[in-house]
Amino acid sequence: MKATAVTPTTLKAACSQCNLRELCLPFGLTGNEIDRLDELVGTKRKIRRQHQLYRAGDDFEAIYAIRTGSFKTDVLLEDGREQVTGFQMTGEILGLDGISSEAHSCNATALEDSEVCVIPFSKLEELSREVESLQHQFHKVMSREIVRDHGVMMLLGSMRAEERLAAFLLNLSKRFMARGYSPAEFHLRMTRDEIGSYLGLKLETVSRAFSKFQDEGLVAVHQKHIRIIDLEGLKQLLTHCAKHT
Amino acid sequence: MKATAVTPTTLKAACSQCNLRELCLPFGLTGNEIDRLDELVGTKRKIRRQHQLYRAGDDFEAIYAIRTGSFKTDVLLEDGREQVTGFQMTGEILGLDGISSEAHSCNATALEDSEVCVIPFSKLEELSREVESLQHQFHKVMSREIVRDHGVMMLLGSMRAEERLAAFLLNLSKRFMARGYSPAEFHLRMTRDEIGSYLGLKLETVSRAFSKFQDEGLVAVHQKHIRIIDLEGLKQLLTHCAKHT
DNA sequence: TCATAGGGTTGACGTGGATCAAAGTAGAAC
DNA sequence: GTTCTACTTTGATCCACGTCAACCCTATGA
DSSP states (O other): OOOOOOOEEEEEOOGGGOTTTTTSTTTTOOHHHHHHHHHHOOEEEEEOTTOEEEOTTOBOOEEEEEEESOEEEEEEOTTSOEEEEEEEOTTOEEOGGGTTTTBOOSEEEESSSEEEEEEEHHHHHHHHHHOHHHHHHHHHHHHHHHHHHHHHHHHHHHOOHHHHHHHHHHHHHHHHHHTTSOSSEEEOOSOHHHHHHHHTSOHHHHHHHHHHHHHTTSEEEETTEEEESOHHHHHHHHHTGGGOO | OOOOOOOOOOOBOOGGGOTTTTTSTTTTOOHHHHHHHHHHOOBEEEEOTTOEEEOTTOBOOEEEEEEESEEEEEEEOTTSOEEEEEEEETTOEEOGGGTTTTBOOSEEEESSSEEEEEEEHHHHHHHHHHOHHHHHHHHHHHHHHHHHHHHHHHHHHHOOHHHHHHHHHHHHHHHHHHTTSOSSEEEOOSOHHHHHHHHTSOHHHHHHHHHHHHHTTSEEEETTEEEESOHHHHHHHHHTGGGOO
16 A cells, blocks of 8 residues: 555646536536535545555545546554445545544545545535535435445345345446446456455455356456346346345 | 334423533534524424334435434345344434435334434524534534444454454443443343344344353343443454454 | 566365254233 | 243354465566
8 A cells, every 4th residue: 555645736626517517516506506616626636546545544624526536445453454445436525434533534545546626624514504505415425425334234234245246236337327337347446355345255255256147147257347247137136135034 | 113103292302401412413512503403403202112213215304313212223125134224322313314315215213212303404404504513513423424334334344243242332332431321331222133133143143242251251241231341351352353364 | 588466266175153943031911 | 920922042053155275367577
């Protein structure tokens, strides 16, 4: 893990020009309101692959909207074990964990060369006191994170290995689709080990589950390249969790 | 599971009089600001043991502060499997999951006869546009929920059975202490099955782990009554997760 | 061109919890 | 009191996933 890359480019972000605005904080704002958000979003910041946007313990000052690329967030136990708490893609917001204690409680690491919009948090609070729709959208973003986390708990607490991987693939598929990419064919930006950490499995188990899906004709797997062949089949894997209590 | 008990008592809540205010939404507000919050907090509502405050799919209109008693929240899979996503006690806020989609995404069930303060959400947003400290405290409450969820993911994804139970007991202990109760001796309001669901274990495994802790002199367990004998021992169980990878 | 390194896959085997089953306990209902 | 009922404990057995180990694949760079 390399040191945090501090490269705050002076390039201005521009929500109004951003094709991600329907997924991101500007959702639901009028043109005028988006302009005000533009003023607030200070700089963009480039983060190289494997570098960290922030790490646990860092002072909390801003949240980040992913402009290009993708990230993972994780928490570390003293003994070094890692739990990946999420994978984030464009339009998603990073850093919400830091609000509660004024310090970040997890690490955010770029999975590929990425770029984020820096949103100074105190300014965001200020503006959202004036712009109702921004306030509401921000609350929705936070609530969505909570709901997402509950889904992960369901996955970790109540599903078996193959169900977890199926749920993971379906979730990725949906998110790629929302961004205008193919929901059926995509590249994984994370390793088997990281997937395993996220899903509460060992990398070998993840690998075996991929192979099983391939044997069953559900997906075609070539390293990190995934093609979903039988979407319905994957979904059924999930709803048929019934077998066991 | 009985039907939702709709008993909106007309009793006014009064944050200013509430001894939970340091744990709850009024934290950090001035007397004046608390008075304004008082106006907003409409009614209290009593929920009988095993009854539901809200359920997945219900329209979202308000969040709830627990005044007395305790709750569990859970999500259900189509096949009926339950994942408990949290146990909430006095001063904690319920219902944040509903903001994102205008509908609740989990069920909240009282573990004992309980009482909540009903906080109409649109009014809360309105007031927090005027009262900066309320806005900030609300954001902290949401963020804290996200951080808590990450902790549960860590637990579910990376810990073994006994570590999970130890973490659970230590967490309860801390929260009882924060409320002025004994951190060493308390009653569990949930069943072994519910603990198991929360921790991603079967009830038998929870029961066995309790017995093991008892044998080792870490805690005294009599049904739902728990007495922590060796707090440090429990903590060490957690930091010594090192053994396995 | 080959060497090296970081993933990924696959097989053989072990084990922590799940499952199945039976018996114990505490309240609530009568 | 006695009988339910809901919950808990404990033992015996099983199996899904972890562990350990070998090998493969692709990319990068001397």
